[in-house]
Amino acid sequence: MSDKKTDGLALDAKKAGERVGLTSDEIIINGGKPLRGRIEVRGAKNLATKAMVAALLGHKQSVLRDVPNISDVRVVAGLLALHGVLITRGENDEWILDPSNVEKAHKADIDAHAGSSRIPILFCGPLLHRLGEAFIPDLGGCRIGDRPIDFHLDALRKFGAVVDKQSGGISLTAPNGLRGANIELPYPSVGATEQVLLTGVLAEGHTELRNAAIEPEIIDLICILQKMGAIINVEPNRVIFIEGVKELGGYDHRAIADRNEAASWASAALATNGDIFVGGARQEELMTFLNVYRKVGGEFEVHDDGIRFWRKEGDLNPVTIETDVHPGFMTDWQQPLVVALTQAPGVSTIHETVYENRFGFTDALNQMGADIVVHKSGLEDERRRVKRREFEQAAVITGPTPLHGADIEVPDLRGGFSHLIAALTASGQSKVSNIGIIARGYENFIDKLRKLGADFIYEG
Ligand code: EPZ
Numbered sequence: 001m002s003d004k005k006t007d008g009l010a011l012d013a014k015k016a017g018e019r020v021g022l023t024s025d026e027i028i029i030n031g032g033k034p035l036r037g038r039i040e041v042r043g044a045k046n047l048a049t050k051a052m053v054a055a056l057l058g059h060k061q062s063v064l065r066d067v068p069n070i071s072d073v074r075v076v077a078g079l080l081a082l083h084g085v086l087i088t089r090g091e092n093d094e095w096i097l098d099p100s101n102v103e104k105a106h107k108a109d110i111d112a113h114a115g116s117s118r119i120p121i122l123f124c125g126p127l128l129h130r131l132g133e134a135f136i137p138d139l140g141g142c143r144i145g146d147r148p149i150d151f152h153l154d155a156l157r158k159f160g161a162v163v164d165k166q167s168g169g170i171s172l173t174a175p176n177g178l179r180g181a182n183i184e185l186p187y188p189s190v191g192a193t194e195q196v197l198l199t200g201v202l203a204e205g206h207t208e209l210r211n212a213a214i215e216p217e218i219i220d221l222i223c224i225l226q227k228m229g230a231i232i233n234v235e236p237n238r239v240i241f242i243e244g245v246k247e248l249g250g251y252d253h254r255a256i257a258d259r260n261e262a263a264s265w266a267s268a269a270l271a272t273n274g275d276i277f278v279g280g281a282r283q284e285e286l287m288t289f290l291n292v293y294r295k296v297g298g299e300f301e302v303h304d305d306g307i308r309f310w311r312k313e314g315d316l317n318p319v320t321i322e323t324d325v326h327p328g329f330m331t332d333w334q335q336p337l338v339v340a341l342t343q344a345p346g347v348s349t350i351h352e353t354v355y356e357n358r359f360g361f362t363d364a365l366n367q368m369g370a371d372i373v374v375h376k377s378g379l380e381d382e383r384r385r386v387k388r389r390e391f392e393q394a395a396v397i398t399g400p401t402p403l404h405g406a407d408i409e410v411p412d413l414r415g416g417f418s419h420l421i422a423a424l425t426a427s428g429q430s431k432v433s434n435i436g437i438i439a440r441g442y443e444n445f446i447d448k449l450r451k452l453g454a455d456f457i458y459e460g
Pocket of ligand 1: 045046118119142145146147148149150151152153187188189190191192213215260331332354355356413414441
């Protein structure tokens with residue numbers, strides 16, 4: 001994080017000789033000021049972390065470019081280093097991963113390192129291929145649902161892995177090696193698709209995966225594996241065929257830009273009536289978001305090096321959104337957008353169909369004056385999308401409701417960014433705590449807020 005900076009209110013406090021005395025996990029925001037300027041987004045959190053795990057599969061070094069400086073990346077780097085991967089940084093800030101000496105790690109060290117990430121589950125296939133065994137600690141990740149790993153474990157068993165649940169995690173072995181499998185996912189799970197990809201590429205024989213996720217980050221991971229020597233066919237209708245190969249080399253890859261971060265800053269421009277150029281943002285991965293953005297009352301301009309986002313003249317418009325798998329409206333896009341919807345005259349509805357508990361962040365918005373009603377089991381008149389669970393949620397947002405400052409606490413990554421946007425939009429002062437979670441997925445967000453002219457105090 002940046003060094004001590006004072007803005008806005010802090011100057012008064014300083015003049016008065018007061019200590020503001022914030023912890024490094026808190027920020028005081030004076031809202032009501034439009035965010036204006038240019039910021040850059042780099043590699044996607046949800047690709048870079050998986051690309052780093054993929055390097056384990058190769059017998060040559062890999063180079064990953066545009067890696068964001070976020071804590072989820074540091075957690076994965078720590079786990080790779082624990083397993084003997086040598087990680088160095090190139091002169092252009094690229095990550096160089098050398099998997100020549102992959103070795104077992106101590107369970108206690110793995111557990112201590114896994115932190116709040118869910119990525120460790122993707123180490124299963126690569127470690128089984130390299131070492132014949134793996135220990136994966138109980139997973140962290142945002143509390144947005146129970147987030148089971150049954151699809152992952154079912155797939156690994158089909159490849160021939162033996163899964164032993166232990167206290168604190170799971171131990172896996174592959175007594176007869178890993179063989180290609182026919183797998184159909186109950187739901188197009190991103191993580192489970194990545195699990196099958198990272199295991200199937202070196203498994204003996206063919207793997208067929210049905211009902212696969214095809215998010216842009218998945219396709220980028222497939223490009224990385226293909227660069228390493230894998231043979232993967234993405235067929236129509238969410239089917240992926242993998243022909244197992246004997247060995248894989250390394251890759252040199254520039255990570256796809258983070259579309260979730262781009263959508264978050266775009267939502268900040270909309271809610272604060274600002275004008276933000278998001279360098280690195282690409283239209284192709286954001287098309288569904290851009291359509292909704294325009295319908296709500298945002299405007300955008302696509303350039304070769306990024307996208308400019310601002311709010312059109314006049315009122316915002318309420319919308320109905322149903323989150324879905326790609327190319328639908330991404331579940332990670334709804335939290336930041338909700339703040340602007342609280343400012344739109346009329347009733348907006350968000351049907352959250354991917355996670356069963358992803359509206360926790362709306363409590364803080366209601367505390368600030370919003371009118372959001374969460375329907376825990378969705379709206380009865382809506383088609384259930386996630387057949388596997390009877391859960392789906394809906395949030396009904398009635399606006400416009402002016403927001404006033406409040407003391408709020410970040411609940412999860414995307415909800416946390418929504419809290420920042422709410423504080424920036426509200427009149428008066430807010431104190432947002434537990435902001436360390438935001439650093440898991442938003443690179444240098446404090447510096448970016450400063451570049452965009454936000455009025456805040458941060459002493460981290
Ligand atoms: C990835 O999570 C992303 N995280 C999420 O982003 C994203 O929201 C999600 O994909 C959907 O696009 C990373 O890539 C690190 P899933 P993942 O498996 O892979 C259920 C962010 O903010 N499920 O597609 O964990 C699951 O509970 C994060 O960057 C099972 O039931 O998502 C959920 O309801 C949040 N069993 C649904 O499927 C399983 O074995 C979709 O989950 C696996 C998943």
